[in-house]
Amino acid sequence: MAASTLSEVARLAGVSPATASRVLNGSARTPGAEVADKVRAAAATLGYIANAQAQALATSSTGLLGLIVHDIADPYFSTIARGVQQAARLHGKAVLLASTGGTPAEEQEAVAQFAGRRADAIIVVGTRSTRPEHAQDNAALAAGLQRYCANGGRAAVVGQPLTGAPQIDGLQTVQLPNRELATELAQTLGAMPFREFSLVAGPPGLTTSDVRLEGFQHGLSLAGREPAPVRRTSFDRAGGYAVGLQLGGELAREGGPASGSGAAAGGPVPCIVAVNDVMAIGLIAGLRESGLEVPADVAVAGFDDIETLRDFQPALTTARLPLERIGMLAAEATLSAPQDRPDLEVAGEVMLRFSTGSPVVSPAER
Template sequence: MAASTLTEVARLAGVSPATASRVLNGSARKPGKDIADRVRQAADSLGYIPNAQAQGLAKSSSGLIGLIVHDIADPYFAAIARGVQDAAREQRRMVLLATTGGAPAEEREAVAAFAARRADSIVIAGSRSSRPEDVDDNAELAAELDRYCRNGGRVAVVGHPVVGATASEGYHVVAVPNQELAGALAARLAENWDGDFVIVGGPEGLLTSDDRIRGFQEGLAHAGHAPAEVLRTSFNRSGGYEAGLELAARIKAGQAEDGGGSGRKLCIFAVNDVMAIGASAALRAEGLRIPRDATIAGFDDIETLRDFRPALSTVRLPLEDIGRLATRATAPGAGNSEGQEDTVPPVRGEVTLRRSTGEA
């Protein structure tokens, strides 16, 4: 028993395929009640399931939305994915997933694959890279996206525009105020802190990381603090752990120096929660305690990590909303008549101080 076709349904109902098509999907023309009933009955007596491929081919639109993330198992992306999924469901579309590890070359491939499947829109999450070695791939990615847009595709990028992409029709950016928020975080932290600050950041050229670092430094400067030293490492838990080991050694050295006295304490800002957790783990493994021996803050406010103790100070980002927003921005009728096509409501974050930086 092969899947039954519209034609079979039509024949069983004694009507033409055209009519069957009209009743079985939201066509503008509604056939007469009696005929409609007959068709519908025939349809589910045959267990008819429309062939979405054929439909897509015929009306050249697929009801598909492509989502590109670095790693779906990373809770940051998982949260965004949930939002995307949720919005997709609202629009009765399905999401196609691609993971790229953040490499622009793979992102380009993913875009091409989505284009091949005639995805109606594409949402790209994950930090853009401006590293020199990525410049060519970025250019190709931009070109691929541009072509996709010119063919009527809609794109939303979370965070930064794709490096080198020109703002073409259908290209949206969900801006995340990483810099401002990092600045705000620094300001709050500086209020009750006269020790040193150190930043644990991702590799240079990772835009999200760079923005947060820059913002944090600005915040410190504003509060009259000296700039923080920046440790570069990988943008994940193990990067945080490594940096944590390094810092632990320094802290211990410092403590030994002034005889365990009250030297300048260290406040660590890790540019994302996962790194912050890694760093915390390293400090703990080295016998140091937070917030006693050092304080630490992260960024993102990952849900799964909220039960972590000491509770992590961080910046709450509405990750799920971001995914939703991005998806909605690419929806067919996304507020374009207003003249301002790509006005995505701004994302708001919130500095959230907790025990890891000494809050009660």
């Protein structure tokens, strides 16, 4: 029993395929009520479901929205994905998902795949890379999107503009206030009585990491602080953890063998800022492993304000990005008619919490 087709329905209803099509799938010309009922009845008994592939071929519109993320299991991306999904649903589109791993080569592959499926729109989420070894892949990615847009596709990239890309017509960018927020965070923290700052970042060349870093340093200087030393590690929890162990060891040695040096002395403690929450959480785990208390011995801050992490103790000081809204914006930007495209400006917010000694906020208002 193969899936029933339009003409089967038409035959059962005793009408032509054209008529059946007109009643079942919205047409400007709606046939008479009697005929329409007959067709609908036939469709129901046959359990007819329109073949979206054939429709797509005939109408050259697939109703597909391609979403490209680095890792769908990462809460940063999955939250954005939720927003995209919601917007897509509102527009009656289906979401095609690609979880790439983060290299421009894989992203380019996903773009090609989506272009082949003639997705109506493509959204690329995640940090760009300026690493020299990615230059060629970046160019390929840009070329792929370029061609996709030239062929009438709509596309948006979330985060930063494409690396080394020409102006691409039809490509929109949801620019994230990474630099500004990082500056604000650093300025706020810089005004607090921390002994010194250090920064934990991803490998050089990851734009999100680099930009946040710049913003931090800028904010520190605005606060009249020295530039902070930077530790480079992987852009994930494991990287944060490794640095936590390392920094924790150094701090413990310097502050005395036992923990609680800062707390005991009541003196100013150092503050470590990681470029994202997940790294910050790993960092705290590593520091703890070294016998340090947060924030008594060392203060820690992150970036993103991941929802799942908001019950973490000590509550993490961070910069909130409205991730779900960002996803919706990106989707809306590609799906809406040009005239009612949303404003792609995104605002964030610095969240001071206990990991930097700020008073705890009730978890109720998460």
